[in-house]
Amino acid sequence: MRGNEANRVISVSQGGLYHCRGGRGDPVYYTEDSSDVTIMEIVPSKPTVTLQPSWTQIYSGETVTVRCEIQGGEGAQWTYEWRAAKLNTPPTSNEYRITVTESDSGGYSCRGRRDYFFSEWSDIITLTVSYKPKAKLRADNTAVPVGGSVTLTCSVNPSSSSSGWKYYWYRDEKSSEALTTQDAVFHSNGQISVSQEGLYRCRGGRGNPVYYTEDSQSVRIGKTGEFNMNSDKFLIKEEDEEQKALTFLTFICFYCTFLNINSLKQACCDSVSKLV
Numbered sequence: 044m045r046g047n048e049a050n051r052v053i054s055v056s057q058g059g060l061y062h063c064r065g066g067r068g069d070p071v072y073y074t075e076d077s078s079d080v081t082i083m084e085i086v087p088s089k090p091t092v093t094l095q096p097s098w099t100q101i102y103s104g105e106t107v108t109v110r111c112e113i114q115g116g117e118g119a120q121w122t123y124e125w126r127a128a129k130l131n132t133p134p135t136s137n138e139y140r141i142t143v144t145e146s147d148s149g150g151y152s153c154r155g156r157r158d159y160f161f162s163e164w165s166d167i168i169t170l171t172v173s174y175k176p177k178a179k180l181r182a183d184n185t186a187v188p189v190g191g192s193v194t195l196t197c198s199v200n201p202s203s204s205s206s207g208w209k210y211y212w213y214r215d216e217k218s219s220e221a222l223t224t225q226d227a228v229f230h231s232n233g234q235i236s237v238s239q240e241g242l243y244r245c246r247g248g249r250g251n252p253v254y255y256t257e258d259s260q261s262v263r264i265g266k267t268g269e270f271n272m273n274s275d276k277f278l279i280k281e282e283d284e285e286q287k288a289l290t291f292l293t294f295i296c297f298y299c300t301f302l303n304i305n306s307l308k309q310a311c312c313d314s315v316s317k318l319v
Contacts, residue, residue: 055082056084057159058083060079060080061082062076062080063077083156083159083161084159084160084161086162088113088114088163089114089163089166090111090113090163090164091111092109093110094108094109095110096249098207100171100206101173102172102173102174102175102256103144103173103175104142104175104254106140106143107141107142107143107170108139109138109141109151110137111125111137111155120157121157122136123135123136123137123153123155124155124156125152126150126153126164127149127151127152143170144172145172145173147170148171148172150170151170152164152165152166152167176256177257178197178256178257178258178259179197179200179259180195180245180260181262182196182243185262185263185264185265186265187238187239187264187266187267188267192228193236193238193264194234194236195264196232196233197210197233197247197259198233199247206249207249207250209247209248210245210247211246211247211248212226212245213244213245214226214241215241215242216261222235233245240266242263244261
């Protein structure tokens with residue numbers, strides 16, 4: 044444009060790269076062009092930010108995909124801008140993967156850019172990252188009845204069906220091999236039935252690659268009516284042989300009294316009297 048003083052101000056409604064120059068005289072003498080100014084046009088498209096997986100609770104160490112979706116803009120060549128917590132170099136693609144820590148908690152939003160067009164900013168979606176959870180193990184009984192089994196239940200809070208947890212079971216402290224259907228009967232909702240004695244523990248896992256919780260506390264399962272000389276109540280350490288025998292026979296004496304086995308009780312008590 045050229046003309047009088049009034050023409051130095053214009054209004055534009057299209058996005059683009061604008062510059063100007065001045066001119067005067069006859070013939071017209073022109074100045075050098077001004078610096079360019081980019082005018083972006085806002086298009087009436089509002090993106091949506093989604094998190095995958097869409098679990099309500101995310102834990103430190105899990106991998107999350109943050110995605111920006113523009114409805115109706117699938118065929119367009121968009122680049123993307125992000126407003127996100129702790130992003131030193133925000134990506135220009137419509138999605139990125141992060142292995143989260145507590146510091147990644149916060150709000151995430153995006154918008155798309157194409158040539159001289161911007162979409163609106165999306166609504167903010169909030170990501171809350173918690174510390175790594177610990178599984179909880181509960182036993183309906185700690186002694187296996189003769190010919191029967193006990194039920195163990197493993198859980199991770201929150202333990203709803205939509206939280207995605209699968210459960211892994213282990214027996215004995217040094218074992219890193221998870222139990223199989225040969226070792227236990229597997230039920231839904233993180234429950235198994237076991238008929239073998241041992242020290243059991245569990246943990247939860249979900250996602251791909253699998254993210255594991257911390258192991259639960261261990262629960263010892265024994266047999267009904269069995270006598271374990273290694274139990275805390277009857278552990279004998281660094282005693283002489285006579286004292287060991289006395290301790291053992293005293294226990295048997297009381298045990299037989301409890302079971303009302305008179306013949307064995309008398310023999311044991313006689314032996315205790317001799318040792319004393």
